[in-house]
Amino acid sequence: MAYRGDKVYTGDEKIVIGFDIGTTMSAASYSHLSKGAYPVVEMFPTLALYDGSRCVACGEEALNYDSADDHEQMAKWFKLHMHPASLKDWTVNIPPLPNxxxxxxxxxxxxDYMLKNxxxxxxxxxxxxxxxxxxxRNSMTFIFAIPNAWGHSQQQTLRQAAIDAGLFPSSKADSLVRFVTxxxxxxxxxxxxxxxxxWLSVGSTFGVVDAGGSTTDSTLYTCTQVSLGIVLKExxxxxxxxxxxxxxxxxxGQVLQARLANSRFGDKDNIKAMVEEFEKKTKRLFNGNTNKxxxxxxxxxxxxxxxxxxxxQxxxxxxxxxxxxxxxSENIVNSIRRLISSKRPQYLLLVGGFGESPYLRSELSRIFGSQGIEVITVEQPTKKAAAEGAVVWYLRNMVKTRIARETYGxxxxxxxxxxxxxxxxxxxxTAPDGLTRISGVFDPWVEKGTPVEDGFTYTVGYLTTWPKEAHSKPSLGVKEVQVYKWEADTIPLWVLQKNRSLMPGFHYICTVQADLSxxxxxxxxxxxxxxxKYWKxxxxxxxxxxxxxxxxxARLQWYEKGILKQGPATTILEFN
Structure with missing residues (x-):
């Protein structure tokens, strides 16, 4: 069954592609925006095989690639290398990237592989x-589904990878790429x-739990409108x-290594084969009651x-x-408890590949059902709900208000x-205007936990002064604004130490550059x-x-004779 929009598309013809690059499986969804076209989903194993610096196979081809070359290295579970430090709360044996x-x-x-397929x-x-x-081809829009905890750094990596893969040129990146959690x-x-x-009505609250390959993303929504189209807010x-x-x-893998240590079955290849077979069958069937x-x-x-x-066997x-x-499951349950600590939902909608686990479904139903919260699953396979959901999001974005997960400033x-x-x-x-000032103070733009409207833009006002030492006007160069985030609840006064280095706990996001000339x-x-006299x-x-x-x-703004003018600004990301 494919998605059928409830409104006639009246815009220019175009193709929209949704990519969900998962830890173990990836999927692509597309929609030809013209009369009567629907999203279609394809799935691929998230694997890439390299011989030195040359990629020899990806996806299904990498999984089935037959080679005896010991120099070839597989990139597996590589999504885990992208997770921010705040997310890495599990000691997982992450396979290293190929040399x-x-x-x-x-x-x-x-x-590149997914686009060709x-x-x-x-x-x-x-x-x-x-x-x-x-x-x-030259006007395709690409939507990437990303974990709730990913931010600007991860977006920039995907954006540049997409440019290098030929999905779109850098000159069109701002208009042809979108990210959705x-x-x-x-x-x-x-x-x-x-x-x-x-069951949805105005005022009803529900949670969506997407249990996937490497992350479980949970979001709580309240419905604010249904009659003229569903509108939700976090x-x-x-x-x-x-x-x-x-x-x-x-x-x-750790359990098997301990059990089979010092036996001929405890080698790397046997353990790998057992884990892969477990993932394909046993894990997907286990409900918590099977004795053997x-x-x-x-x-x-x-x-x-x-x-x-x-x-x-x-x-x-x-x-x-x-x-x-x-x-x-305990980690997931605790995450959901944090999600609903301030507002109790009527329903929890469980999706994602791991969300299809009978054991996880029964555990969530047992724990939250006792609190009067109904756990709902979807009959349609949800292993790659994010890929098709990304395209549906592009066609009819229902979420108009989101809650900031960090403080930015x-x-x-x-x-x-x-x-x-x-x-x-x-x-x-003392500045030229006579005011006494001090530097290094943190100016929070959006605080953690604040509701943010869809399309919200924060406007930072700047006043720059120079002594008027000559009759000629000063030459204006590039203004740089560093963007930082703070993840804790209590916001500190200072962002920079006396020596201008970053205070512990702050994270540098990027630098915004605006040409003032x-x-x-x-x-x-x-x-x-x-x-x-001084210049202002x-x-x-x-x-x-x-x-x-x-x-x-970002963009530069100023007033000319009472009229707001705008100019370009660029964001520069420094990888540490």
């Missing part, structure tokens, strides 16, 4: 698909394939924990009854399998206040201060912050 291959390069190769599928399934693809993509998927319309800060399908696999769980990994001669191995007790699931030179700034009184200076003819004014320049920098998957963008 000399960057995470951006792996994403580039995966995107999407094109092939499109041309086979759509009437006149080849000509339609060629006609729309996996939680938000999932709620759009559920709105199409779930029973939401039967009801609390979204959650994202590194607890999902690969964590179960990783724990199983069998994993087939070898042939009829592979037997060791003392180890529970008979004819190439190893038996795991219920307790052993529970040991792989329990830490993960910059450093400013503010007017000195003896009570607040006394500890740095030795760094006070063209403000010279009309933006400068001469004022009179205590020490004589008033201007603004408007910043769209990376909240809810939005891209961090």
């Amino acid at each position: 000399g291959i960057s995470i951006q390069r792996v994403y580039q190769d995966i995107m 999407t094109q092939s599928h499109f041309e086979k399934k759509v009437v006149n698909g080849a000509s339609i693809w060629r006609r729309n 996996e939680g938000e993509a999932s709620v759009h998927f559920v709105s199409v394939y779930g029973s939401m319309r039967h 009801a609390s800060m979204s959650e994202c924990v590194q607890a999902a399908g690969v964590n179960v696999d990783d724990v199983l 769980n069998v994993i087939k990994f070898g042939g009829s001669r592979d037997t060791d009854r003392n180890l529970g191995i008979l004819k190439g 190893i038996s795991l007790s219920k307790e052993e399998v529970l040991a792989t699931f329990k830490p993960v 910059t450093d400013v030179n503010c007017i000195y206040n003896q009570l607040r700034h006394n500890e740095r009184s030795d760094q006070v200076y 063209h403000l010279v003819p009309h933006g400068l004014a001469v004022e009179k201060g205590p020490k004589g 320049l008033d201007y603004q920098i408007a910043v769209t912050l990376p909240i809810g998957g939005a891209q961090l963008q």
Whole structure:
């Protein structure tokens, strides 16, 4: 079943492609925006095989690649290398990247592979698909579904990888790429394939839990409109924990290594084969009650009854399998408890590949059902709900308000206040306008937990002064504004230490650069201060912050004769 829009599309013809590059599986969804076209989803294993610096296979081809070359290295679970430090709360054995291959390069190769396969599928399934693809190739919009906890740094890596893969040129990146959180993509998927319309009403609150490969993304929504189209707002800060399908696999590997140590079955290849077979069958069937769980990994001669191995099959007790699931499910449960701590929902909608686990479903139903919260699943397979949900999100974005997960801001030179700034009184200076100022103070733009409207832009007002030492106007260069984030609840006064280094706990996001040179003819004014005349320049920098998957963008603003003017600004990201 494919999504059918409830409104007639009246815009220009174009193709929209949604990419969900997961930890173990990736998917692409597309929609040909013309009369009567629907999204289609394809899935690929998230693998890339390298021979030195050369990518020899991706996806299904990498999985089935037959080679005896020991120099070839597989990039597997590479998404875990992208997770921010705040998300890495699990000690997972992350496979290293191939020697000399960057995470951006792996994403580039995966995107190239996915685009080629999407094109092939499109041309086979759509009437006149080849000509339609060629006609729309240069205007395609790409939407990437990303974990709730990913921010500007991860977006920039994906953006550059997409440019390098040829998805779009850098000159068109701002208009042809979008990012949506996996939680938000999932709620759009559920709105199409779930029973939401039967119980959703104005004021009702529900949670969406997307349990995937490496993360579980949970978001709480309140409905504010249904009659003229569903409108939702986030009801609390979204959650994202590194607890999902690969964590179960990783724990199983540790269990097997301990059990099979010092035996001929405890080598790397046998353990790998057992974990892969477990992931394909046992993990997907386990409901918490099966006493004997069998994993087939070898042939009829592979037997060791003392180890529970008979004819190439190893038996795991219920307790052993529970040991792989329990830490993960407990982490997910605790994340949901944090999500709903301030507002209790009526429903929890469970989606994602790991969300199809019978054990996880039963645990969530048992724990939250006792609190009067109904856990709902979707009949449609949800393994890659984010890929199709990303396209649905583009077509009919329902979420109009999101909650900031961090505090964003910059450093400013503010007017000195003896009570607040006394500890740095030795760094006070007097500006040309006669005001006493101090630097290094944190100016929060959006505070953690604040509701942010869709399309919200924060406008930063700047006043720059220079002594008027000559009759000629000063030459204006590039103004740089550093953007920082703070993840804790209590916001500190200072962002920079006395030596201008970053205070502990702050994270540098990017630098916004704005060229002020063209403000010279009309933006400068001469004022009179205590020490004589000085030049004054008033201007603004408007910043769209990376909240809810939005891209961090900026522009320069100023007034000419009472009329607001705008100019470009760029964001520069420094990788540490």
